[in-house]
Amino acid sequence: MREVPFGRPIIGDEERQAVLRVLSGHVLVHGPVAHDFETAFAAWAGAPHCVTVSSCTAALHLCYFHLGIGAGDEVIVPAQTHVATAHAVELTGARPVFVDAEIRTGNIDITQIEAAITPRTRAISVVHYLGMPVAMEQVAAIASKHGLAVIEDCALAIGTRRKGVHAGLLGDAGCYSFYPVKHMTTAEGGMLMTRHADWARLIERKRAFGVDRHVGERKIPGIYDVTMLGFNYRMNEIQAAIGIEQIKRLDGFLAARESNYAALRRGLLDIDGVSVFDEPEAGDVASRYCLSALLSDDLAPHRLDIVTALNQSGVGTSIYYPRPVPHFSYYRDKYGYAEASFPVAARISNHSIALPVGPHLGIEDMNYIVAAFKRAVSGV
Ligand SMILES: *Cc1c(COP(=O)(O)O)cnc(C)c1O
Numbered sequence: 232m233r234e235v236p237f238g239r240p241i242i243g244d245e246e247r248q249a250v251l252r253v254l255s256g257h258v259l260v261h262g263p264v265a266h267d268f269e270t271a272f273a274a275w276a277g278a279p280h281c282v283t284v285s286s287c288t289a290a291l292h293l294c295y296f297h298l299g300i301g302a303g304d305e306v307i308v309p310a311q312t313h314v315a316t317a318h319a320v321e322l323t324g325a326r327p328v329f330v331d332a333e334i335r336t337g338n339i340d341i342t343q344i345e346a347a348i349t350p351r352t353r354a355i356s357v358v359h360y361l362g363m364p365v366a367m368e369q370v371a372a373i374a375s376k377h378g379l380a381v382i383e384d385c386a387l388a389i390g391t392r393r394k395g396v397h398a399g400l401l402g403d404a405g406c407y408s409f410y411p412v413k414h415m416t417t418a419e420g421g422m423l424m425t426r427h428a429d430w431a432r433l434i435e436r437k438r439a440f441g442v443d444r445h446v447g448e449r450k451i452p453g454i455y456d457v458t459m460l461g462f463n464y465r466m467n468e469i470q471a472a473i474g475i476e477q478i479k480r481l482d483g484f485l486a487a488r489e490s491n492y493a494a495l496r497r498g499l500l501d502i503d504g505v506s507v508f509d510e511p512e513a514g515d516v517a518s519r520y521c522l523s524a525l526l527s528d529d530l531a532p533h534r535l536d537i538v539t540a541l542n543q544s545g546v547g548t549s550i551y552y553p554r555p556v557p558h559f560s561y562y563r564d565k566y567g568y569a570e571a572s573f574p575v576a577a578r579i580s581n582h583s584i585a586l587p588v589g590p591h592l593g594i595e596d597m598n599y600i601v602a603a604f605k606r607a608v609s610g611v
Contacts, residue, residue, distance in 0.1 A: 233599050237521075237547030238412030239591040241480065242473070249472035260467045261439075261446045268471040271478050272422055276389075276397040280431035282423040283466035283474075284438055287386045287408030290423040291319030291356075293434050293464060294382045294404050298354060300325045305351040306382075309339040310555040311576035312358040316384045317556045320356070328352070329557045329568075332576040335509045336363045337523070340575065344373055354380040359388035359398050361551060361585075362518035364511060367393050367401035374402075382406070385424070389414040390485045390518035398518075399424035404434075409470070412589075414484060414518060415477040417470035437461040485518060487590035492519040494594050495586060498601030502608055504530040521585040523551060524604070531582045533611035538584055540607035546600050549585040 253264060265283045273281040284290045300306065302324035308317045311332035320327040328347050333340040337360040344355060355374050357365045367381075374381045381402030385391070389407060391398040399405015404427075409420035425431050436442065441461030449455055466474075499505050504527035511517040526534055538548050555576035557568040586600055 232545045233596065235546045235587060235592060235596050235600060237549050237585070237587045238589055240411045240416045241484070241590060242416075243476075243480075245476040245479070246473045249476050250469055253468045253472045258468060260465060262468045264468040264475070265466050265471040268466075268474045268478075269422070271475055273424070275478055275481060276399070276424065278397065278400055278424045278426070280425050280428060282425075282431055282435050282438060283471060284421045284423055285464045285466055286410070286419055287384070287406045287421040288315040288319055289438075289462070289464035290404075290406035290421045291315065291382065291384060292322055293423060293437055293462070294380075294406065295320060295323045295325065295354070296462075297430060297434050297437060298380055300353050303351060304353045305349060306353060307344055307347055307355040307379075308556070309356070309358050309360070309576075310557055310573040311337055311339075311360060311552065311579055312384065312556060313386065313552060314556055314559060315386075316356060316358055317562065325353070326351075326566075327556075327562075329555070329562075329573065331555075331573045332360070332579060334575050334578065337361065337508055337579055338363055338365045339370075341366060341369045341373070344370070345377075348373075348377055348379075352377065352379060354382055356382045356384060357402070358384040358386070359391045359518075361508075361523060362387045362391050362520045363508065364388075364391050364393040364398060364515045364517060367396075371401065386410075386413060387520040388518055389481070390516060392516040394514055397424075400426050403427060404430055409474060409477075414488070414520065415474070415481055417466065417474040417477070420466050420470045420474065433459075438464045484590040487593070488519040488588050490594065491588035491590075491592055491597050492522055494597040495522045495588060495600060498597065499524055499586075499604060501601075502605055503527075504608065505604070519588050521549065521551065522588055523579075523583045523585050525579070526582045526584070530608065530611070534582070534584065536611050537604075537607045540610060541584070541600075541603055544599075544603035544606070546603050547587055550580070550583060551585050552580060554580050
């Protein structure tokens with residue numbers, strides 16, 4: 232039997248050597264490697280400013296903190312996303328106001344955003360769901376009409392482009408994740424990308440206690456001022472060293488994901504009762520995090536059987552995401568969302584099976600998944 236794991240970080244000798252170089256020195260935090268990683272990531276994406284952080288969640292939290300968002304404020308949040316997109320708002324004391332997904336792509340239904348805006352709304356957050364670019368110019372138009380900030384959750388969107396522009400540069404800031412199964416990894420870690428110089432300058436400080444100068448800028452060691460409130464949301468030098476090596480592999484990672492996705496898509500579309508999300512519009516690039524197979528109404532009640540059969544064939548699967556965020560107990564109990572709310576996000580949650588396309592796999596693995604999927608479906 233073949234083993235086709237859902238995700239597996241690719242760590243080579245280059246990463247191991249880079250980590251050892253950091254450990255052989257004396258600087259583990261606040262050093263040059265994190266800065267070099269910011270420069271390399273910015274160059275790769277064509278971004279003017281990047282700031283390393285400890286996670287995507289930290290980057291999202293820093294954005295709302297930077298905007299001064301808190302109790303009494305509201306932020307628009309997609310219902311179909313990782314819980315971190317909403318938690319980052321909730322952590323500030325503000326209220327996430329959820330908007331349903333569109334069935335074509337799983338992205339936020341832009342036509343429903345304006346109805347969710349109130350005088351308390353301060354920002355719109357979007358997630359490029361599974362790497363599919365959101366039509367950001369439409370979101371930006373709504374935001375500028377109402378004077379709102381736009382925060383992009385880009386955790387699955389390294390390489391995602393809308394009309395040629397990399398995700399994270401279309402709103403006010405983009406937040407990236409380097410968690411092990413994402414497109415590239417630093418074990419844990421994240422990056423904040425922005426086109427605003429002042430956001431980068433101030434968030435860099437707020438990431439590290441609000442201290443007014445870097446360690447290297449202190450003329451007399453130990454003398455500094457604290458001019459604002461801040462967190463400890465830094466990335467360390469070990470993580471950054473891994474990140475620099477991962478960027479060198481990134482084009483290869485993304486090409487493998489694209490060719491795996493195309494092969495898997497072709498094979499799955501042959502199976503009755505299975506569909507997939509729309510392809511990106513001409514000129515856009517979707518970064519393929521996984522392939523979410525959508526089951527018909529007839530097949531969906533058998534999803535657990537299909538997943539079990541796939542897993543028994545050695546095919547790793549996941550579900551993105553198991554429930555619309557407002558249906559998780561924390562949000563449902565706090566805000567009282569009805570069972571029938573967010574019907575499109577709920578449909579995606581209940582009808583989808585996420586399949587792997589990562590660079591640890593090749594075309595033969597995709598053919599194997601298709602064959603296993605066919606067997607699983609014919610068995611129900
Ligand atoms: C993984 C993920 C996050 C969280 O990223 P961390 O780096 O683990 O904080 C947030 N949003 C989305 C869409 C994700 O997939």
